[in-house]
Amino acid sequence: MKPSIHRPTQIIVDRQAIKNNFLHERQLLNDETAIFAVVKANAYGHGAVAVAQTVSEVGVDGFCVATLDEALELRQAGLQETILVLGVTPVQQAELAAQMNISLTVATLEWLQQAIELLTQPLKIHLALDTGMGRIGFTQHDAVVSACEFIQQQELIIPEGIFTHFATADEADTKYFHQQVQKFKQLTTNLPLKFKYVHCANSATSLWHLDCQSNMIRFGIALYGLNPSGTALTAPYELQPALTLQTEIVHIKKVPAGQSISYGATYTSSKPEIIATLPIGYADGWLRRMSGSSVIVAGQLCPIVGRVCMDQMMIKVPQMYPLGTKVTLIGTDQQTNLSAETAAEYCDTINYEIICNLSDRIVRKYV
């Protein structure tokens, strides 16, 4: 989908904020630890290529994406760093990945055995270990050893990494986290093969479990300035949110008492009110569940009245404003702030989901 560039709804991405978050994290780590920026899902809504280019300027070591297509987008944009696909890629695509110098995650020996029949050039792989996430990867030490022994015999398989993913690194209760750490240690001990990268840290692990980064971290949500735990844990440095979501008033009117607004007529004015219409809706990722929450107009919080529609929504404002008046949904206006976290709490989800939902229809601008 092409972004709607002729509509005054936009995401503004602060590239310096992304660089600052990256550099703060860099300072926490020892020199041997590489940082891979996680730019899957269009860099959590921020724009994958632009974010990748931004962190490339400050020395990122590599990128993590979810799909081969996301990796290809970065290669086609000219990015040269290592790119790791975190999800399982159909083995039929192994040759394409090898051709484009893209590293793939491997979760079974069978995948390797099939890949070797198809490859004509070297493929870099990272073995996934399932230490308790229950998603993908090897669960038994002898199976990991067998995979390593198989790789040792193959010239076309390059063992670039071995990794796991933690399910609860963002929680105050560390019991399950430590069980996973133990399992990771057990699965990676006494292997017949050396991997360039041994990695287990997402943002939460890199922020709150400094002793457990191995030699590479996969830095996602915190790169964008959001706290992986929501509000449960405090980050060791100030995270700077990079994303602002803004629109403008495109229609405004006075309504009498008793006027219903939007689908289902769920809201009715109790007295004469001023209602403004905004060109953003749930097709842009501003969820229908945001009905009743607030946006900022001229530094003041104003409620969304009635249901959020697909492409538009209505807000109640305290006075008449000119058409084109700025409205902030995520960001700060005259010291009033609404964050992705505020939105997440309102609709009982996580900040990740709010930003990943922001659709390609919204134009992204970079400052």
Ligand code: PLP
């Ligand atoms: N590593 C893996 C395997 C992931 O699935 C994710 C995100 O979902 C990340 C790293 C990045 O996590 P975060 O955004 O919490 O840093």
